[in-house]
Structure formats: C-alpha cells, structure tokens
Amino acid sequence: MVARYELIADDLREGILSGARPAGSQLPSEAELAGRYGVARGTVRQAVAVLAAEGLVGSRQGARRVVLPSTVPGTMPDAAPSAAPGGTPGAARxxxxxxxxxxxxxxxxxxxxxxxxxxxxxxxxxxxxxxxxxxxxxxxxxxxxxxxxxxxxxxxxxxxxxxxxxxxxxxxxxxxxxxxxxxxxxxxxxxxxxxxxxxxxxxxxxxxxxxxxxxxxxxxxxxxxxxxxxxxxxxxxxxxxxxxxxxxIRNSIGANPLARQALDLRSGRGEHMFDS
Amino acid sequence: MVARYELIADDLREGILSGARPAGSQLPSEAELAGRYGVARGTVRQAVAVLAAEGLVGSRQGARRVVLPSTVPGTMPDAAPSAAPGGTPGAARxxxxxxxxxxxxxxxxxxxxxxxxxxxxxxxxxxxxxxxxxxxxxxxxxxxxxxxxxxxxxxxxxxxxxxxxxxxxxxxxxxxxxxxxxxxxxxxxxxxxxxxxxxxxxxxxxxxxxxxxxxxxxxxxxxxxxxxxxxxxxxxxxxxxxxxxxxxIRNSIGANPLARQALDLRSGRGEHMFDS
DNA sequence: CAGTGGTCTAGACCACCAA
DNA sequence: TGGTGGTCTAGACCACTGG
The missing domain is CATH 3.40.1410.10 (Chorismate lyase-like)
Structure with missing residues (x-):
C-alpha cells in the first residue's frame, strides 16, 4: 500500500530530475496541485514536504515553491579557485x-x-x-x-x-x-x-x-x-x-520559518531561541 | 507569533534534554498529548515531527514513540577500540x-x-x-x-x-x-x-x-x-x-515507513523503489 | 484484539509576498 | 490586495504493534 502523497512526490520529483521543471522554476500552488491530483490540500502538503526534505524544492510563506538547483550526484565540480592545491583528480563517489x-x-x-x-x-x-x-x-x-x-x-x-x-x-x-x-x-x-x-x-x-x-x-x-x-x-x-x-548533505536555514532566522541575524548576539 | 506546535515541541524537547524523559522511555500517545495540551491531534503530530527531525525521538506505526539516546553535544567519546592510533586528544567542537x-x-x-x-x-x-x-x-x-x-x-x-x-x-x-x-x-x-x-x-x-x-x-x-x-x-x-x-549529523532509516526499508533489504539486489 | 501511529478529508483563519 | 503557504480543527479509516 503506497501512500497517495508518495505517488505525488514521485511524480513531482520525476518532473524535477528530468528537467521538465528546471531549477528556479515555480511549482504550481498547493490548491492547483490538489485539484490536479484530486486530493485534499493536506495531502499535497505532505508530498511537497518530502521534496523539501530532500532539498529539491524550497518554500517560503506567501511565495510559490521553487525548484532548487541541484548538482549532478557524485560530480560536484571543484569549487576551489585555481589557487587551490591539486585536489583529488576524479570526482569522488x-x-x-x-x-x-x-x-x-x-x-x-x-x-x-x-x-x-x-x-x-x-x-x-x-x-x-x-x-x-x-x-x-x-x-x-x-x-x-x-x-x-x-x-x-x-x-x-x-x-x-x-x-x-x-x-x-x-x-x-x-x-x-x-x-x-x-x-x-x-x-x-x-x-x-x-x-x-x-x-x-x-x-x-x-x-x-x-x-x-x-x-x-x-x-x-x-x-x-x-x-x-x-x-x-x-x-x-x-x-x-x-x-x-x-x-x-543538503541543508536549509531554519526548520520551516525560513525568514525568521534572517531576522535573528540582525540582532547580532541576541538571545538564541534554540538551545541546541 | 509562535505556532502552538512549536511550543509543544519545545516543551517535550525540554523534558527530553532535562532527563525527565530518559532515553528509551516512551512518549505519551498522540491522543493523550492532544488532550493534555488542548489541541487537535494534527497539531501534536506536527510537534513530534519536529522532534523526530531533530533525531530526539523515533517513531513506528503501531508503537509508541520512544526517546532516542543522544550523545552529549561536542563530547562524543572515542568510538575507536584501543587498536586505534592516537586520536585527537580533546573532543573537537x-x-x-x-x-x-x-x-x-x-x-x-x-x-x-x-x-x-x-x-x-x-x-x-x-x-x-x-x-x-x-x-x-x-x-x-x-x-x-x-x-x-x-x-x-x-x-x-x-x-x-x-x-x-x-x-x-x-x-x-x-x-x-x-x-x-x-x-x-x-x-x-x-x-x-x-x-x-x-x-x-x-x-x-x-x-x-x-x-x-x-x-x-x-x-x-x-x-x-x-x-x-x-x-x-x-x-x-x-x-x-x-x-x-x-x-x-543525525540520521534515520527510510523517510517515514521505517519498517519497509528493512523488508527491502531481504530482497537482496531487488528493485529499488527510489531512484535517488 | 485494543491501542497506536500513518494517511486523508474538508473545511477555516492567518501571515506573508508580490504586484 | 489577491494569492500563497503556514497553522489548526474534527472528524474518518487503515496498517501495524504488542500483549
């Protein structure tokens, strides 16, 4: 028994990985996806949460979700400028x-x-x-x-x-x-x-x-x-x-409220809301 | 405006970090937490999802959630047996x-x-x-x-x-x-x-x-x-x-259906359901 | 078998972003 | 200001764990 949201996530993921949804493009709104797949909005949210956890899409309150750029697996190019000493030759697994x-x-x-x-x-x-x-x-x-x-x-x-x-x-x-x-x-x-x-x-x-x-x-x-x-x-x-x-590893700032973190930065030392 | 589920997560987290909920102990059921905090079950689920993402609790369908053991931050002891060559002396940050x-x-x-x-x-x-x-x-x-x-x-x-x-x-x-x-x-x-x-x-x-x-x-x-x-x-x-x-880094097997992964293992090579 | 977590619905209100 | 995602409710059914 495969969950509906997994199927939807699979479908969206394929669109991203295949290039049909290029990096920087916007995903349809939750409401539209719900209509398109014939499910409730909550189910769509579960699906996109999966993609967000995988680092494929980003989300912010008030703005459409965007497809994030992804490096081709295993072939992240040398980020180092020419000044870097001779790195490992082949891209490592x-x-x-x-x-x-x-x-x-x-x-x-x-x-x-x-x-x-x-x-x-x-x-x-x-x-x-x-x-x-x-x-x-x-x-x-x-x-x-x-x-x-x-x-x-x-x-x-x-x-x-x-x-x-x-x-x-x-x-x-x-x-x-x-x-x-x-x-x-x-x-x-x-x-x-x-x-x-x-x-x-x-x-x-x-x-x-x-x-x-x-x-x-x-x-x-x-x-x-x-x-x-x-x-x-x-x-x-x-x-x-x-x-x-x-x-x-793929990462994002803040758990969900992405914007808040940015504001905390401004306060310099400020108080930290997470003690971790 | 802090979300209810964040407050609940904070409360539970504090219980875990303070030792009131020791590693290996079970969390109350979703229903009971919902009653205790006076929220709907979905809100409780959001809260525990936060803790699960932090690696503090584990969950499995059908079983109560459990508090996972956590190494004291920054002081993970030398896992290496005596055979290991002289490691770094002080625990690194x-x-x-x-x-x-x-x-x-x-x-x-x-x-x-x-x-x-x-x-x-x-x-x-x-x-x-x-x-x-x-x-x-x-x-x-x-x-x-x-x-x-x-x-x-x-x-x-x-x-x-x-x-x-x-x-x-x-x-x-x-x-x-x-x-x-x-x-x-x-x-x-x-x-x-x-x-x-x-x-x-x-x-x-x-x-x-x-x-x-x-x-x-x-x-x-x-x-x-x-x-x-x-x-x-x-x-x-x-x-x-x-x-x-x-x-x-903290990790868990499979995204949510933790058991499925174990079954996949049995099939040896089998077909992989995730192409990632 | 009873209890629990996992999935899903159909609504509602709010905070936020962009135009 | 309209559309969007974020939060929350109150139900329902199912899959699974454990005694």
Whole structure:
C-alpha cells in the first residue's frame, strides 16, 4: 500500500530530475496541485514536504515553491579557485546522509563492486564511556577492512553491544553486509544513527591496511547506531581513504520559518531561541 | 507569533534534554498529548515531527514513540577500540548540519572567540563549470583565513556569483560575518546549501596559512549556497585543520515507513523503489 | 484484539509576498 | 490586495504493534 502523497512526490520529483521543471522554476500552488491530483490540500502538503526534505524544492510563506538547483550526484565540480592545491583528480563517489545506510547498501545502490573481511575480532569488557553508550557487559570489538572496486577504501573499528555480540560472532569473516545479515539472523534493524565527521592522519595500522602512507589524510566517521526502540547497537570508528568517498548533505536555514532566522541575524548576539 | 506546535515541541524537547524523559522511555500517545495540551491531534503530530527531525525521538506505526539516546553535544567519546592510533586528544567542537549556518553563526552560538580576514581577492571570468553553477559573468574569488580562539583553523576559498560580487567587494577585509554583512547590506539570505565533505592533504598554501605541515590531513567542505528563490550565491572550498572541528549529523532509516526499508533489504539486489 | 501511529478529508483563519 | 503557504480543527479509516 503506497501512500497517495508518495505517488505525488514521485511524480513531482520525476518532473524535477528530468528537467521538465528546471531549477528556479515555480511549482504550481498547493490548491492547483490538489485539484490536479484530486486530493485534499493536506495531502499535497505532505508530498511537497518530502521534496523539501530532500532539498529539491524550497518554500517560503506567501511565495510559490521553487525548484532548487541541484548538482549532478557524485560530480560536484571543484569549487576551489585555481589557487587551490591539486585536489583529488576524479570526482569522488558521494554518500548521502539524508538516510542511514550501511556501507554495503550504499555501495550496492551505487552499482559498485564491494567486499570486506574481518581482520581482528575479540570480546572484552566495556570501558566506562562505552558502557554509557552501549550498555555494559562484554562488548565485541571488530576490525574490518572493506573494499570498493577491489581497492581497500575503509577501515572499520566497531564495538558491538553485548546483546548483539553473539549474532555478530556467528557471521562469516567475509560477510558482505553485516546489516542485512543481522536482520536476517535476528531481525535486527539499524534504525537511527548519530555521526561525527572529521579528518585524521592515518596511523600505522590504517596505513598498512589501506595501502597509504602513514600520516596521510583519512576521512573519519564516528557513528553510534540504535534500534527503533532506541537501544544502542554499535559504535564505530570508520576511516575512509582520502579521495575514495565523500559525504553529501543538503541543508536549509531554519526548520520551516525560513525568514525568521534572517531576522535573528540582525540582532547580532541576541538571545538564541534554540538551545541546541 | 509562535505556532502552538512549536511550543509543544519545545516543551517535550525540554523534558527530553532535562532527563525527565530518559532515553528509551516512551512518549505519551498522540491522543493523550492532544488532550493534555488542548489541541487537535494534527497539531501534536506536527510537534513530534519536529522532534523526530531533530533525531530526539523515533517513531513506528503501531508503537509508541520512544526517546532516542543522544550523545552529549561536542563530547562524543572515542568510538575507536584501543587498536586505534592516537586520536585527537580533546573532543573537537562539533558543528551540526541540521541547519545551514555560517562559520560566524556557528562559532558565536558555541560561544567561541573567532575572527577572519581576507588574504586575497580578485575578479575573473567564470569557468565553464562555475558558470553552470553560479551563472556566468565576472565572478569574485576570495581567499579567507578564519580563526577560532585565536588559532587559524579554516581556509576558505569562495567564488561569488557576479551579481553579489559588488556587495562582497564592499566589505571590510576583516569582516566578522560575511553572511550577516550581506544581509544588512542588500538583504541577501543564504537559504539553502549543498555540501560535499571529504578529507584532503594540506597543500603548501593551506599549510602556510593554517600552520600545519604540508600533506597533513584537512577536513574539506565544498559548498554551494543559494537564496530562497534558488538563485546560486556562492560556491566554496573550505578546509579545516584536523582536530579543530567535526561535523555532526543525525540520521534515520527510510523517510517515514521505517519498517519497509528493512523488508527491502531481504530482497537482496531487488528493485529499488527510489531512484535517488 | 485494543491501542497506536500513518494517511486523508474538508473545511477555516492567518501571515506573508508580490504586484 | 489577491494569492500563497503556514497553522489548526474534527472528524474518518487503515496498517501495524504488542500483549
């Protein structure tokens, strides 16, 4: 059972991606769309909310929605002026953060050849910080190396909560998709993730595994994942070889009242209405 | 005029952040919240949608909403097992990507001392790729160095579209917040952003400006920003010194029908219902 | 099976933008 | 000032979760 608003969103999305609705053009009004699709206005609003969340359209109270310009996926050109040092040659594959995806899911969706294997794996008692994050007990620490198109691109250092450890240990060392395997085995769903992204220098182990020089730049993603119920599953430190992948994110100012934010700016320091 | 649903969201958020609603606990049902706040169910749904977008609560059809565990901002502990090479010592400041913020906005909100100055600035004709992204004509290329707590942390190489170039040229070289200055000057709002994040080695210019060794890791953020109308404003290549900042993102599987995604997984390759 | 969230309707009023 | 999106109501039915 597919929701009506999803179908409408699909239809509008196709129009945008196909170029029928070019960047900068205006969408029909909600009232007109409601008439055209034969639904209530609320349903149309749900549909366009999807597109807004995807960063395809922008909206402001009082003005028609506009189609936003979008870079062709994975080929965002070098923004750097000529002064920039020699960047990575080919446009790197990019991984969207709009939804939570495992490495395998992402690679498969992008049509890449990928693999991976466990390098090291052992149980140990949770440290204080880990216990706070994952719950106490005997956590499972796993070191994995993953490849893309035959090349090693990612070193994953993952700590699994005690309650999933047995299921993880039961997996083969060359398991393609841990996420899928755990779902098949015990119905586990990685539902929510929190990510911290920064850059680090390759350590000696990183360097050896990825085939780069020690100290060379790596893109690091520290991640904590939970189930639907909010139960922590794993906490991971993933390091990508520079140039192999990039993360992509789309953003807008303010949650919905886009204009308000601009006014807050004027007040200089002012008081912040969100404490986050 | 603050919307009712915002107030309800604020109230619930405070309960979560204060610990009154601990991670893993269930939220009251929509019906009960509607009664408690004296609003219709739809209004309650808007409120919890805000919290869901912030990653504070999760929801699934048929089950009560749950409060998700959240890492204390800016202090996500080292997820890496002991095998990891010596990471950055202090927890780095983290910048959320939930909303679009300028460096100045972010630094100010975090209570940091910050500054910046223009190193180089010149007009030149747009290249082909730039013209496609920003519109043609004479773009303005600016090299800025920005500091946090007195330390240089960020090299910004920005290309401004021709139509904003005059306003940017009119700014003082040590302008604190370009975003705010441009708003004050010509009412320009940076409304939407698209970001590509990866790691690169410091070039010689980067190294000199940031006070690091050539080849040392930098966190790179390539960004294209547009107005509310979707008109491109700037395109930038920002490079952060490793350890100075991290980007933080919260995620969930699937847009709303969280369970469906899990089922799709089972079908292995299967057909993908979203072409994105 | 009862309770819950997900979808949808058909109205209403308001704040805002552009002409 | 007219059209637009933002908010809100009071209902309805359905799909799903959990005991």
């Amino acid at each position: 990019s991984q969207s953060f709009a939804e939570l995806h495992s490495f395998a899911q992402w690679a498969r969706a992008g049509g890449h050849r990928f693999g991976g294997r466990v390098i090291e794996q052992r149980r140990r008692r949770a440290g204080a910080a880990e216990a706070a994050r994952l719950g106490g007990g005997e956590v499972l620490e796993v070191l994995r190396l993953r490849t893309l198109e035959g090349e090693p691109v990612l070193v994953e250092r993952t700590v699994y909560a005690a309650w999933v450890a047995p299921a993880v240990e039961a997996l083969p060392a060359d398991c393609e998709s841990v996420t899928q395997a755990l779902y098949d085995a015990i119905g586990l769903v990685f539902a929510y993730g929190e990510h911290l992204i920064d850059a680090v220098a390759a350590g000696s182990q990183d360097a050896r595994l990825l085939g780069v020089r020690r100290g060379s730049p790596l893109l690091r993603q520290r991640r904590t994942t939970t189930t639907h119920e909010g139960r922590p599953v794993e906490s991971s430190d993933d390091r990508y070889r520079a140039g192999s992948v990039a993360f992509s | 983290s910048q959320s990507f939930a909303e679009l913020h300028s460096f100045a906005q972010w630094a100010r909100a975090g209570g940091h001392r910050f500054g910046g100055r223009v190193i180089e600035q010149r007009r030149r004709r747009a290249g082909a790729a730039e013209a496609a992204r920003l519109g043609g004509g004479e773009v303005l290329e600016v090299l800025r160095l920005r500091t946090l707590e007195g330390e240089p942390v960020l090299v910004e190489r920005t290309v401004y579209a021709a139509w904003v170039a005059p306003a940017v040229e009119a700014l003082p070289a040590d302008c604190e917040s370009v975003t705010q200055a441009l708003y004050d000057a010509i009412g320009l709002v940076f409304a939407y952003g698209e970001h590509l994040i990866d790691a690169v080695a410091a070039g010689s210019q980067d190294a000199r400006l940031l006070g690091v060794r050539r080849g040392s890791p930098l966190l790179r953020q390539r960004r294209t920003t547009t107005t509310h109308e979707g008109r491109p404003v700037e395109s930038s290549d920002d490079r952060y010194r490793a350890g100075s900042v991290a980007f933080s």
